[in-house]
Amino acid sequence: MKNTCAMLVSATLLPSVAIAQETLANTTNTVTEAAPVAFCSAEPVTFSSEALMPKGHVKVEANRTEIIEDTVALFSGNVDITSDTAVISASQAQVNGGGRDLIAKGDVVYQDAQLKVESDSVTLRATEERLEMANTRYQLTGFVGQGAAEDILLATDTGIVLSDVSFSTCPEGQEDWQIRASEISLEKGTVWGQAKHTRFYIADIPVFYLPYFAFPVSNQRQTGLLFPNLTSSSRTGVDYTQPFYWNMAPNYDMTISPRLMTRRGVQLNTEFRYLSETSQSKAYIEYLPSDSDIDGNPDRYFYRLEHQGLIGDNWLLNVDFNGLSDNNYLLDLGSDYYSRADTHLYRSVGLSYYSENIALQMQVKDFEVLGNIADSYRAVPEIKVNYTKPLGDLFEISIDSELAHFDNALDTAPTATRFHIAPTLAMPLRAAWGEFVAETTIFQTVYQQDNVEGTPLAEDVDRTLGQARLYGALFFEREKSWFDENLSMTFEPKVQYLYTSFEDQTDIGFYDSTPLLTDVEGLFRGQEFTGLDRINDNNQITLGATTRLLDKNNREQFVLSVGQIFYLEDNKVIAATKNQDRSALAAEVDWRVNKNWFLHTDVQVTTETEKVDLSSIGVEYRKDASRFIQLSHRYVRDLSGETIDQIGVSASWPISENWQWVGRTYRDLERHRSVETYTGIQYESCCWAIRLVAQRTLNNRFNARGEQTIDDFDSGISLQFIFKGIGSSGTRRSMLQDGMFGYRQPYSLN
Template sequence: MSLTSRSILATMISLALYGPAMADDNPQATNKTNNDTTKAASSADQRPEPETLDVSLSELEMVKGTCIAPQNRTGEPDEQPVHISADQATAESAIAITYSGDVVVKQGHRTVAADTATYHQPDNSVTAEGNVYFHDGGMEVYSDRLESDLDTEDSEMENAVYNMTCEPGRGEAEKVIKDGLEYYRLKNGTYTTCPADDQSWRFSATSIERETDSPFANLYNARFEVVDVPIFYLPYLRVPVGSERLTGFLYPNIKLNSRDGFTVQTPFYWNIAPNYDMTITPKYMTNRGLQLNTEFRYLTVFGAGSLTSEYLGSDQKFPEKGSRWAFNINHTGVYQSHWLLKIDYSKVSDVTYFSDLDSNVGKREDNNLLQTAEASYRTQNWDTTLRVRDFQPLTSGTSSNYRLMPQVEANYYRPDLPYDLDFSMNSHISRFENDDPNKPSADRLHLEPTLTLPYSTPWWSITSEAKLMYSYYNQNFDKNITANQNLEESVSRLIPSARIHSGLYLERNTSIWGDAYTQSLEPQVQYLYVQNVDQQNIYDAYDTTLLQTDYYGLFRDKRYSSVDRIAAANQFTVGASTRYFDNQYVERFNLSIGQIFYLNPAAADIDSSSNTTAPSYSATALESDFNYDDWLFFHGGLQFDAGSNDIQFANSTLEYRESSFFTQMNYRYVSKEYIQSSLKDNNDIDKYTNNGISQAGLVTGFPIYGGLSVRGDYYHDLTESQMIESQIALNYRTSCWLVSIGYNKYLVSRGDVRFESPTYDSNVSISFSLLGLAGVNSFGASTASGNAIGYGQPFNLNN
């Protein structure tokens, strides 16, 4: 939007000081000269003579429209030699010196061209006229006339048209005025990021000002125009013209939904410092009132983090709830390569905050708002962590979740011992607290020394592992509660385990329908032994839950996520994978299948009091992925119990993807029996599902015509015959702006499926963005509710 001061100044000084000498000493630089040129030489022979070289018009054409990155520029151009080309050079002694006819001047990375360029000696000024062109690496300017005072360093360009070559941005100005070296002003100027043939929008102002190297321009009496029609007026506006962050208003967001009514958000971005910023967003909702949302971000030597808050002074829809607020503190950082600090603390004013208001504050898990913090110290062989985990219940009544107050974890690793042994020691001391008086609290000490012997070749590997798991519990509980009658206050447990895992890698060349492939076969077998120890005197759910068993989980050495329950094992796991790679080593297909065979089936069941006969083998697990020519993809997983002839769970995804068009269909299924076997407290499962989980979804997006495109998704619960969520958005995008109109309907509350009907909410949203402005995010598809399953690529192919 502005000229670079030194470019014009250095060029005009060169014309004034060195032009006559070059015309005299380098006649090849002037194809046509007259006798006045020789006369002028005598007036300039006291000045230093620069190196000169012809600059052809073809070289000028190579410069136009190009970006010269800052690292590729020639340092200080004023210190570089000046190269001049012209058809003719004439001089009138002590009055004027004129170059004419396709004048081209280069100095370093800067270029000036004009029909004529004249130096006026009496007032020490320079005038360039006729098709004036200027290029400084990052900007080019076309104008009719340029005048520059070499004493005051002031310049003017008339009828200027400028274009930024390293970033979007162009415009026009009636006059460009340069005041000294540091300040530029465009009189009656414009600015837009649209290409030259697109007049969709622009900023116009009676004065546009910019300091040298500033990331923004100041617009006075600014108007925002769409197709030359003024939309709004501001007496003052700042517009970013570089990649730097800029203080100012961002573009508003408009929504309409049945819950909040008509909603308008007007974010204000405050660039406090290079490592601090804040976004302040007033949000007005016709059904609720004015909400103030803020996000403060920082970056220090201790790491990066944010402080987020939301405040609604009075909720007009629920006035009895008073003021409503939420906040989150988040920090992650590494200090001096050894210390790691993580904090994620959130809190809201009431338990129905998230069901009543749209909010992305914090992390939610099992109807609880998490509040966690940990500090770790790590060395080559040690890592130690102090961890605290709390939560805020988001349901009425007493929460059944356990707080970790605190946990100290210490782990030691020592590889490459004699005989190629590896040693590790995992340990932690934990304090568990709960608000439910019917549940115990506890102190737990756990030690887990492990000795591992790995061995591998390119085609075969075997790993042997021996482990001791020692746990000590000090439990506090109400003995009058029936569920606690088997518990003991002080109890210890020592469980040894052994594991041997071996695998082969075989491959061969093959062909399918005439195409060459490499097929691999990867069988593996594992033996696992975990001693059967009575654990009925230990509460089994302080921080422990049953893990889902898919193919990749068959070869784990445990069934539970933590150590409150350690399942006995005396079993073999057998599995195999095959993969097909094309001649570019792209994996096109894989198939994996595996199963566990129990040598002592009764010991494998942690609830040994059960009278049912334990199976001698697990369900068969399968996983498969397929990629056909990079446009058709498939993923499927299945766990089938041959004993009961039932599918326990399954999932599949089929996707077509080509250019900007994609369609993805997905499905997941979990049987009700499998859910019941996985939950400790399953008395209320009928409240949530009649017959397990069976859900299907469709996600698609495709162009319609030109910049018009559509994106939509739909998810449906087949078991309960309920729509979970649907969304459709129509987007129109050009090279410099886009608009999106969307509709979203989603499930708010399922209720008790036996008696209640589901509750839905819907949203209509409209968003508009200008593309190419620094500090303004381009549009990204998102759900109005924030609950929809987003598009993903769930393919486990090794590409």
């Protein structure tokens, strides 16, 4: 049994230990944290602070203790030294000068919250505030990172110096890659470390050498090179990007990223960010001079400007402005902001005001339309004012108003100025058991339309409509057993009566209005168009109901919603004419069958003809984070004159302990062809990974006349290496999200 010597050592022993704690903490900031994967043979070191001593105390335990003239203490046999920051164990230890110096030898292990060090000896000199460790191996706490150093020196004046040091995130003895340096120094009080004669090894082969480089050792942003990205595809060739980060000031910075594409040339991507107490801004520019893969070698570019900022106490300024050089830019070069399937780039500048009762929004809205498509209308400007105020305890008044001018780049297209105001008087009653709302609204809209010669449009239009709405919902809940599980079941019926008067609107153009797709919630909307150019007349009753099953944690296990509109008279607005006395029956189901199976489906069926107008279904089996199979299908009978009928399969599954496969394919059943095929395979170890991705997607390329091709396909192959701990960590999730469609879970349960 150990002889225990509990000593209150003078505080002069502690500063050196504290230096080790503070300085070594900074070294971990140079490594990207990552959770270890299951197949790693090495486990990260853990450390519990519960065993530490109170501040200012040191405890020494040993099998044998000898005190010499109250100045020297000798400990031997299973020596454990515990301070308020670290634990040292050794075969023997000697404390001199009343606790000012400590020498530990024989299988020495030093451990604190940042790392664990095994060494031949540890020397701590409190007067000089200096800690030395010889012939060491170290592991980072909570992270699979380890290495060796001939000597580790920690001192107040020099910080930390590691001589003949190595580092890898691979397990010891299995270093597939490793960094070695003759010296790494981290000066106390600075944000930079220095490395001399650094070599990067793959296996035992040196592949890269730097005589000197500096690196950040704190969470503060520092100027320097970021981790590069290397891929390969048929569209760009070998694609290498090397970001450089410039920390210009505490509140603004810039990232400059030269991108070398062997098929196209060198592209320069630049991002500038600015932050103040009341605003944030970002400017992003991509520029490729002389694209060598296109006849004529045109210059190609993309830009984006974003800004959000407060102006005064209640005013907010928003800017979102985008542009690009040509229709095929996104297809050829890609973008972090838009996908290859996008056809519009938004441009808007807005100024907003908010108070307790008033919301004011002024903005200019425009679009960059890709391809030879009729130009969309831009609102230059659009001003909206919303006013809401309670009237006593029962009533509420609100006024929605709008003033907008619509312009078009086509000289022959009509233009318009529109003023709209809609006062509403409502009586909302809400409680835990349900709600009731009664409201009446007047829609007053005035149009001044120009360039309407030869069209059915009128120069001056004055439209006045009235609307009345009654809405009620109840909430019932009871306990119910479902498959031997106690659940809470809710039943939430709701009903709405809606009347909107009719007025002929064929003399009004379409400026910001298009038909809306409807779901169960949309049945209670009462409007079938975006914007204000068409307001459909209504005399209808909408019935709907939702039922939910909730577990003991109030988490939804099953949700079913159904709804339908019953028309009491025919709709007279031409663009919204209906030939039935009821709408399609809409239904939605979300079901967490068990911990592995999930289902989402929604459908709209015309009850008179029993034809499906719209449907989607997603079924997923998920065993764990890396094992799932998903089947999805979506159908729309008429979407802008087209029928959408697509089926898709997505899967992710480990082939073996280190190999992971991801695949996805979507097929157009209407045209009997593939839309996207995507597959990726990856080898991943504790400390590195290699990923090979191949995909074939519908091209959607625009020709010289701006017409979009719908029969060509693009194919690409991408190869990527990842060295964990020096720029990247886990990779499977990003493989799932890549491609044209990406991966989404098929349910929306809370």
